[in-house]
Amino acid sequence: xxxxxxxxxxxxxxxxxxxxxxxxxxxxxxxxxxxxxxxxxxxxxxxxxxxxxxxxxxxxxxxxxxxxxxxxxxxxxxxxxxxxxxxxxxxxxxxxxxxxxxxxxxxxxxxxxxxxxxxxxxxxxxxxxxxxxxxxxxxxxxxxxxxxxxxxxxxxxxxxxxxxxxxxxxxxxxxxxxxxxxxxxxxxxxxxxxxxxxxxxxxxxxxxxxxxxxxxxxxxxxxxxxxxxxxxxxxxxxxxxxxxxxxxxxxxxxxxxxxxxxxxxxxxxxxxxxxxxxxxxxxxxxxxxxxxxxxxxxxxxxxxxxxxxxxxxxxxxxxxxxxxxxxxxxxxxxxxxxxxxxxxxxxxxxxxxxxxxxxxxxxxxxxxxxxxxxxxxxxxxxxxxxxxxxxxxxxxxxxxxxxxxxxxxxxxxxxxxxxxxxxxxxxxxxxxxxxxxxxxxxxxxxxxxxxxxxxxxxxxxxxxxxxxxxxxxxxxxxxxxxxxxxxxxxxxxxxxxxxxxxxxxxxxxxxxxxxxxxxxxxxxxxxxxxxxxxxxxxxxxxxxxxxxxxxxxxxxxxxxxxxxxxxxxxxxxxxxxxxxxxxxxxxxxxxxxxxxxxxxxxxxxxxxxxxxxxxxxxxxxxxxx
Amino acid sequence: xxxxxxxxxxxxxxxxxxxxxxxxxxxxxxxxxxxxxxxxxxxxxxxxxxxxxxxxxxxxxxxxxxxxxxxxxxxxxxxxxxxxxxxxxxxxxxxxxxxxxxxxxxxxxxxxxxxxxxxxxxxxxxxxxxxxxxxxxxxxxxxxxxxxxxxxxxxxxxxxxxxxxxxxxxxxxxx
Numbered sequence: 001x002x003x004x005x006x007x008x009x010x011x012x013x014x015x016x017x018x019x020x021x022x023x024x025x026x027x028x029x030x031x032x033x034x035x036x037x038x039x040x041x042x043x044x045x046x047x048x049x050x051x052x053x054x055x056x057x058x059x060x061x062x063x064x065x066x067x068x069x070x071x072x073x074x075x076x077x078x079x080x081x082x083x084x085x086x087x088x089x090x091x092x093x094x095x096x097x098x099x100x101x102x103x104x105x106x107x108x109x110x111x112x113x114x115x116x117x118x119x120x121x122x123x124x125x126x127x128x129x130x131x132x133x134x135x136x137x138x139x140x141x142x143x144x145x146x147x148x149x150x151x152x153x154x155x156x157x158x159x160x161x162x163x164x165x166x167x168x169x170x171x172x173x174x175x176x177x178x179x180x181x182x183x184x185x186x187x188x189x190x191x192x193x194x195x196x197x198x199x200x201x202x203x204x205x206x207x208x209x210x211x212x213x214x215x216x217x218x219x220x221x222x223x224x225x226x227x228x229x230x231x232x233x234x235x236x237x238x239x240x241x242x243x244x245x246x247x248x249x250x251x252x253x254x255x256x257x258x259x260x261x262x263x264x265x266x267x268x269x270x271x272x273x274x275x276x277x278x279x280x281x282x283x284x285x286x287x288x289x290x291x292x293x294x295x296x297x298x299x300x301x302x303x304x305x306x307x308x309x310x311x312x313x314x315x316x317x318x319x320x321x322x323x324x325x326x327x328x329x330x331x332x333x334x335x336x337x338x339x340x341x342x343x344x345x346x347x348x349x350x351x352x353x354x355x356x357x358x359x360x361x362x363x364x365x366x367x368x369x370x371x372x373x374x375x376x377x378x379x380x381x382x383x384x385x386x387x388x389x390x391x392x393x394x395x396x397x398x399x400x401x402x403x404x405x406x407x408x409x410x411x412x413x414x415x416x417x418x419x420x421x422x423x424x425x426x427x428x429x430x431x432x433x434x435x436x437x438x439x440x441x442x443x444x445x446x447x448x449x450x451x452x453x454x455x456x457x458x459x460x461x462x463x464x465x466x467x468x469x470x471x472x473x474x475x476x477x478x479x480x481x482x483x484x485x486x487x488x489x490x491x492x493x494x495x496x497x498x499x500x501x502x503x504x505x506x507x508x509x510x511x512x513x514x515x516x517x518x519x520x521x522x523x524x525x526x527x528x529x530x531x532x533x534x535x536x537x538x539x540x541x542x543x544x545x546x547x548x549x550x551x552x553x554x555x556x557x558x559x560x561x562x563x564x565x566x567x568x569x570x571x572x573x574x575x576x577x578x579x580x581x582x583x584x585x586x587x588x589x590x591x592x593x594x595x596x597x598x599x600x601x602x603x604x605x606x607x608x609x610x611x612x613x614x615x616x617x618x619x620x621x622x623x624x625x
Numbered sequence: 626x627x628x629x630x631x632x633x634x635x636x637x638x639x640x641x642x643x644x645x646x647x648x649x650x651x652x653x654x655x656x657x658x659x660x661x662x663x664x665x666x667x668x669x670x671x672x673x674x675x676x677x678x679x680x681x682x683x684x685x686x687x688x689x690x691x692x693x694x695x696x697x698x699x700x701x702x703x704x705x706x707x708x709x710x711x712x713x714x715x716x717x718x719x720x721x722x723x724x725x726x727x728x729x730x731x732x733x734x735x736x737x738x739x740x741x742x743x744x745x746x747x748x749x750x751x752x753x754x755x756x757x758x759x760x761x762x763x764x765x766x767x768x769x770x771x772x773x774x775x776x777x778x779x780x781x782x783x784x785x786x787x788x789x790x791x792x793x794x795x796x797x798x799x800x
Contacts, residue, residue, distance in 0.1 A: 072660060099646075106662065149799050152672055165719040167731030167739075168680070168780050170663075170670050194674040220734035222653070222661035229658065236650075240757065294791055295675055297643040297760060302650055304758055306643045310675040312792060320795055322675075 002026050003227045004069040004516035005034075006108050010131060012124060014210050015059060015116030019131050022113070030519055031530060034068030034110065035080035036093025037493035040537035042113065043091055047084065048617065052546030056086035056202075057184050057209040059117035065175065065215065066111035068495030069516050071101040072223045073232055074509070075239050076497030077301030079104070079175070081190045081198040083206050087362070087417055088442040088468050089549055090542030092201030093492040097300040097308075098192040100173040101495060106219025114210060121182075123214035125155060127162075127172075128221065136213035143355040144178050144194055145322075147214065151176075155216050172218035178357020180405040181208035185415040187362035187404070187444075191354070195308075195324035196300075199359035200443060200470045202417070227518035235512050236302075242503055243304040249502070251296065253307030256285040257328030258335055258346070261447070266572040267455035269337040269447050271375075271391050272368035273438045273562045276449040277570025280341040288325070288343045298324065300497070307499055311347045318348035318394070326350040326360070329471075332447035333364025338371060339391025352398050356405035363404060365444030366418045367397055370410075372436050378429055385409040418444050420549070435561040439469050441542065441551050446471020451563055452572035458483070459577050460585045463557050464593075466538035472498060477585070479527060479592045482506065486531035493534065533609045535593065536601045540614045543600065543621055553599025554625070557586060598625040632706030632768040633747055634684060637776065640787055642762045644669055644677025648751035655750045656740075663734045666742040667751050670780045673799040676787040679751070679762065682708060682729055682742040685774035690741070693724030699741070706768050707744035715739055727777035 001007045011020045024038070032038040046062060047054055054060045064082040071077060079101035081094045104112070107128045114124075121140040122133050139147045152171045159169040173192070180188035181204030188204030189197035207213075226232045243250070259280070262268035266277040281287075289296070292313060297306035313321045326334065326346055334349040335341065353360045367389075373379040374389040381388055385403065387396050387410075403411025414421050422437040438445050440462040448456045448471045456474060464475035465485055473492070476483035487506070491498040494513060501509060510521050545551055563577040590597065594605030600622055606615040646662065646669045653661035662668070667681035684706050691699040691708060698714035699721060701707070715738035721730050722739070730739045742749075755763040781800070788796030 102662065145799060165717065165732060167722045168728045170668055171672050220663040222657065222659035222664065298675065299643045299645040301646050303645050306645060322792060
């Protein structure tokens with residue numbers, strides 16, 4: 001067995017209620033590491049032969065909660081959630097911060113594989129090797145805060161009863177869905193700690209479809225033993241020392257972004273990306289810091305950065321709203337993107353999104369899209385069930401968010417996410433509305449535009465990513481460069497916080513892996529084989545897609561139309577993505593990734609990586625194109 | 626580092642705790658040579674998100690846990706003022722937990738004895754990492770004549786205080 005792993009995975013079949021343990025052989029763990037990498041392997045092996053037929057929201061889909069060998073050791077704990085995505089119909093390695101991954105490894109498991117679908121709402125309670133499926137009817141239809149309050153109390157009572165001599169029990173770590181997940185909203189998240197979310201991918205809808213409200217884990221063991229603990233300790237110190245130097249990054253987290261990304265780099269979504277520049281001083285980080293932050297440093301396991309801040313509105317009509325920061329993505333998408341420019345409105349909407357278990361990025365994206373259609377008279381007040389969806393009206397957007405979470409009226413349509421909603425509205429209104437949809441392959445684009453070239457400099461960042469609009473996993477050349485998607489795959493497969501990897505030399509991250517597992521890992525190993533293999537698997541499953549949607553690289557390996565329109569104002573006014581440049585970069589990317597001119601992984605690439613069975617599955621796509 | 630002759634105490638400003646749990650990591654590495662949150666002598670509770678705080682021995686002036694031990698497994702270190710556990714003598718009966726106003730001691734997760742903060746023989750590792758990070762929730766002070774036992778409170782009790790301090794009346798809803 002490779003060191004640094006517990007060596008065991010939990011298998012839970014919610015249809016039969018059967019709980020078993022499974023193992024992966026060393027060769028698999030060596031090649032796919034954990035998290036996102038291992039997710040692609042598990043999903044391909046188990047669902048690959050009928051991938052196109054599997055509805056992500058059916059009982060056939062598999063939901064994965066995977067740690068990696070670096071979880072708990074590399075400062076900043078996370079867990080990777082995956083499965084067939086109801087957004088892209090491919091695979092997303094969606095990670096969320098918190099103690100869940102550490103608790104799971106301390107309970108003796110590297111991951112949980114959930115299959116089937118429960119008859120009635122349930123939650124999974126893992127206490128070391130005692131694992132049970134419990135009734136969750138009493139927390140079904142409860143929001144994030146209510147769910148955590150009830151289950152924290154309930155699980156601690158259970159532990160106290162079962163182990164009366166232990167002393168006081170700390171809370172277990174929870175992953176849960178809000179009402180949005182229960183209602184299979186495609187923009188629903190798998191959430192933690194009231195405010196943290198694995199958003200990209202829409203796995204909250206998968207969890208809800210399985211009627212799995214929550215997973216609670218308490219592990220009382222140590223982290224699985226590392227090969228060279230002295231070296232691991234030195235590496236932890238190295239990361240801490242580098243991070244402690246970043247004084248303002250620690251103080252503000254990404255909370256400085258709401259102003260700066262607009263004012264300084266002109267790459268923030270403003271009114272559904274009709275602009276990317278604003279200079280609203282009311283949205284400065286000082287305003288967040290002085291008016292709503294009630295805890296300036298909040299963090300997850302082992303984290304030296306503490307980019308999270310707890311925010312609460314203390315006066316006015318939004319009094320009582322609690323969320324974190326909001327972090328930059330929430331600031332942007334539930335702020336300027338909806339024409340809102342005050343911390344209070346932003347905290348209010350962000351807290352509501354958290355409570356309902358929605359993704360702030362995807363939901364902010366689809367609400368911005370709807371508001372632009374309203375602005376243009378394409379969607380009327382009547383279409384919107386009486387909501388006047390005007391820019392800057394926080395309460396109107398709150399009303400819409402609730403409709404989305406409960407799939408009520410217009411919310412049912414928007415709950416499909418921007419791309420699917422656009423297709424339906426297009427049909428109904430008989431006009432092109434896709435030009436207002438700012439998304440890539442079913443996934444709303446993260447709040448970092450490419451037009452100014454000052455923030456995300458790559459024209460193909462979202463065009464060629466195997467995770468669509470995911471701003472944490474963008475494509476860049478060279479493939480072995482620091483901005484490459486292959487580098488992101490390492491964070492998501494080792495499973496630690498990418499926000500703690502800023503400014504950390506790549507060698508340090510690889511050294512963590514080596515010191516923990518005792519396995520070799522060279523740059524060549526990673527960038528020419530392992531990561532590339534994971535990338536091909538993700539690309540293959542993305543292109544196979546189905547059953548409701550399929551992507552054709554010729555059409556869909558593209559920027560949203562809006563990125564080809566010139567920026568209307570600000571210091572970078574007039575800038576836009578140049579089609580010829582995008583085409584050229586895309587071609588170069590295809591070549592570097594070993595894909596043919598149609599964007600399909602080449603036979604020789606797949607053979608070299610030992611992925612013959614994928615080659616076979618892609619034959620029909622080659623034939624079609 | 627030289628160890629001061631006078632006993633020490635770890636002062637704590639709980640509402641500043643970021644919940645980074647570096648104290649748990651440092652403590653378990655020092656005592657168990659592993660990263661092992663549940664075996665740490667200092668444990669961070671987060672019964673309500675945002676109200677994270679470290680829970681660990683306050684060295685009450687009257688040491689009720691020591692008095693409650695039926696087998697004399699607990700004693701007070703003259704040098705540091707910490708409660709020492711004779712692991713071989715401990716019968717894991719849990720009487721010290723019940724005697725502690727904060728229910729702070731807890732069982733070692735895999736061994737048959739109680740774990741209580743030993744102040745790292747006067748050079749507490751948790752304080753060191755907390756200071757390194759700049760949080761300064763934990764600071765080392767000289768033990769004088771203060772009401773240290775006030776800090777021995779149950780996790781529920783502390784959570785309630787912190788939740789109300791942070792979230793006001795609304796905080797009570799989350800308990």
